[in-house]
Amino acid sequence: MRDVALAPAAVPPLTGGLADTVFWTAERSPTLPLLAHRADPAASTWQEVTAVELRDEVVDLAKGLIAAGISPGHRVALMARTRYEWTVFAHALWTVGAEVVPIHPTSSRDQVEWILRDAGCVAVVVEDEQGVMTVGTVCAALPRLKHVWQLDSDALARLAERGAVVPQTTVDSLRRIVLPDSTAVIAYTSGTSGRPLGCALSHRGLAHPCDVLLAGWRHTAAPPGEQPSVLAFLPFSHVYGLMIQQICLRGGILMGHEPEMSETALASALATFRPTYLYGVPSVFEKLYKTFLRTAQQSGRGALFERAAQTARDFAEAEERRRLGLGPGPGFELRVQHALYERTVYRRLRGALGGRAVRGTSGGSSLNRELSLFYEGIGLYIHDGYGLTETSGGITMQPLGREKSGTVGLPLPGTEVQVADDGEILVRGPSVFQGYISDEQRTRATLRGGWLATGDIGRLDAEGYLTITGRKKDVIVTSGGKSVAPAALEQRLRMHPLVHQAVVVGDDRPCVGALITLDPDFLAHWRTALALQGESAGREAREENALREELARAVASANSAVSRAESIRVYRVLQEPFAPDNGLLTPSMKLRRDAIARHYAAEIDAMYETRPRTVRRPGPEDPADWDEADNVFR
Incomplete structure (x- = not known):
């Protein structure tokens, strides 16, 4: 058995809940743009929301939730796409001490019923009439469910109006009693082999990997002097999307919301929002690559693209050998070829992604090494990340100046990783979940002596870089x-x-x-x-x-x-x-x-x-x- 542990990160300890971020930022940088959204996928302009505007909207909604009877410890499901209202609702719920239960909006009737019953939700926020109909078919079997709020029917405005009589002091009092180890989210696993399991994630657990990443890597998310920006399009119902949300809010990073995941909508969003940092799952980056290739072939430049792509991979691989101390770096001829393709191909590819992105992260499953080298070679380093629902998101990160494509990097400071004799990856650290909410037996089987048995298999190399090779059960x-x-x-x-x-x-x-x-x-x-x-x-x-x-x-x-x-x-x-x-x-x-x-x-x-x-x-x-x-x- 081999383990790797880095020194704890120098990040301030969490003293309250996740909602505190909204209030602190509003006090320190009231005019800082924090969130952005647009009216529809065809719109070219984005409406930005400042820190103080977000705080005021969160407070008004929190008052409405209090008036509706939502109390500390109540669980409220959010079943909507990646919309601006999702972020506002979540922080209003955390403000009053409630727990968020994310549900993917395309979940089946049976899945919705299972999660609402298993979590004991007292309310659910849906996006449209379809969501209302889905929940309506299961309401009779859910005696605890008291409210169904529909975003497309002005749920935020109606709740804010209802809460106008609630004093500000009530909101402040509830927010102050939220402790770091209070449960913030009940996130359900993917359910690839059976019923999804509800993972209890604390405010501290969700905040820790975000704060560590911000402390060590925030300066890489944008060119010097610019506010970093991220386009959020993956669902907040998945812990990966939720982690991106918290990194943005806790780090003062402008986050654009794109609810539509079609190729056309994403292309429009990237071109108009122009993020400085990209994130996605491997299929997103694979699709982008295939779109580049298809577009080049349709214009008669397919052979040129393939030569440029191979040069990008060769250049990135030579650069990787140099930074790892294994070689001198790209030779003269390769540098000349790379510079030529930079002028004729690479900058156009980056332009199709908005033209401002400098780095990115892929998560959810392993990213192909050749694909990672391609993006690095065109000037956009995409590193492979690793995390689980049970770890509140990220576990590893590429060390700056020592990045190694094909691996998921090194454990985050404060997090320990072991690889057991049978190849299973074990994790210990402050972001590990509190347990499965209704399955103590499974919790005991997963948490072994303080270590989380991830179910993933992998290996650690001589320098401690982790490579994921698959799921144990697969x-x-x-x-x-x-x-x-x-x-x-x-x-x-x-x-x-x-x-x-x-x-x-x-x-x-x-x-x-x-x-x-x-x-x-x-x-x-x-x-x-x-x-x-x-x-x-x-x-x-x-x-x-x-x-x-x-x-x-x-x-x-x-x-x-x-x-x-x-x-x-x-x-x-x-x-x-x-x-x-x-x-x-x-x-x-x-x-x-x-x-x-x-x-x-x-x-x-x-x-x-x-x-x-x-x-x-x-x-x-x-x-x-x-x-x-x-x-x-x-």
């Missing part, structure tokens, strides 16, 4: 006894422009297989480009053969990172993507592997049954007995 064991972590293979498959999603399978099978969905936008572009290259006669057969060849390249690229016994030998292309609507993704876009295996059981069986083998012999089958990867289409 490890596949083939019929030949080979253990395979699917995450790395899936990650490399998704790097091919045509591949949208990938799920590796193979438990109790003779070899590893994969289910693949295609990227609809890139597929349409690819088909158009292919149609221009030949006659219409026989186009369908030509397209299918070309697609087989492309996917064979994607599989071969993924297999190049693993041994032959771990490589993908069979695969099948599916017509339907994995999505929350069909129950194959969680609301936070994580794969529901068990559900996928059940849903596509017939296809998986057929994939293995129809694959011809080149060698037959008695005894256990060996993956080496199988031909090159199959390409079976559904």
Whole structure:
């Protein structure tokens, strides 16, 4: 067993609750812009809200909540997209000592009922009529639920009007009795393999990683002399989005709210809000890369982009070797090529992201090393972060000047990380959760002697950098006894422009297989480009053969990172993507592997049954007995 622990960070101890930040900032910097939002996705202008304006709105809403009977310890669910009102509501609830229960707005009726009942919510904030209808169908089974407030029906204004009679002293008194170890949020896990579990997160737990990151890295979030800005678009119902919210408010970083996650809306938001720091999940950065490539190909500059992308990766890798003391850095020829592409390609790519971003963070799952090197090479370093719902967010960070792509960096100061003998990552520190609210047995199993058993597997290198290799429960064991972590293979498959999603399978099978969905936008572009290259006669057969060849390249690229016994030998292309609507993704876009295996059981069986083998012999089958990867289409 190996562990890494850094010295505690020099951050002031928390003395109250998260809402105090709003009041402190309003006193010290009343005119500082803190939040921004726009009327609709097509709007080019953003309305900024200053610290004092935010405080006044929080106070007015807190009075309304008091008038409605919300008291310290009450749990109130917020079921809305990443809207400005979400942030205001959360801080008003914390002001009166209530606990926030985030629910993803696309959650199913059963999921909503489970969370509201399990948490014992007394009120729920929804976004629109659809939310009202969803909650309405389960109200009869929830005797504790007293209020349903709808944002699109002026819930904030109506509550503020109702609370006009509540004195300011009542608000101040309630805020002052909120302690750092009071529960602030009941955040539910993704529920990838069963019912979501409610994690009790304290005010201190949520604040600690934010304050440590601000103390050590805030100055990197914007050019010198500028106020940093972040575009928030990932859901606040996920701890990652909630952590970004608190980093912005506690650090005086301007946060823009973008509730719409479509490609068009995000492109518009990036171009008009122009953030200095980006954050997202790997699929966001993968999609951006594919959009860059598709746009270049459509303009006849695809070959130029691919050369520039390879130069960016080569340059970043040489820079990484230099800063880690492993090499001299980029050579003269590489520097000249990089400077040429900076003028002709890279600055245009950064311009498509607003033109002001200097760094970024990817979280939620592992970011491909080559993708990280690409972004660093074009002048926008995207580092891979690591955290869990049970750790209130971040656990690790890249040390400045010693960044290492492909890892998630070093443990945050004050946080300790161990890797157990079986590869499981264990964490100890002030951000670890208080426990699961209604499952003491699971809490005891997860918290072992003060250490949180994360369920993730990984490794620490000689310098203490942590690399995540997958989830312990996701490890596949083939019929030949080979253990395979699917995450790395899936990650490399998704790097091919045509591949949208990938799920590796193979438990109790003779070899590893994969289910693949295609990227609809890139597929349409690819088909158009292919149609221009030949006659219409026989186009369908030509397209299918070309697609087989492309996917064979994607599989071969993924297999190049693993041994032959771990490589993908069979695969099948599916017509339907994995999505929350069909129950194959969680609301936070994580794969529901068990559900996928059940849903596509017939296809998986057929994939293995129809694959011809080149060698037959008695005894256990060996993956080496199988031909090159199959390409079976559904």
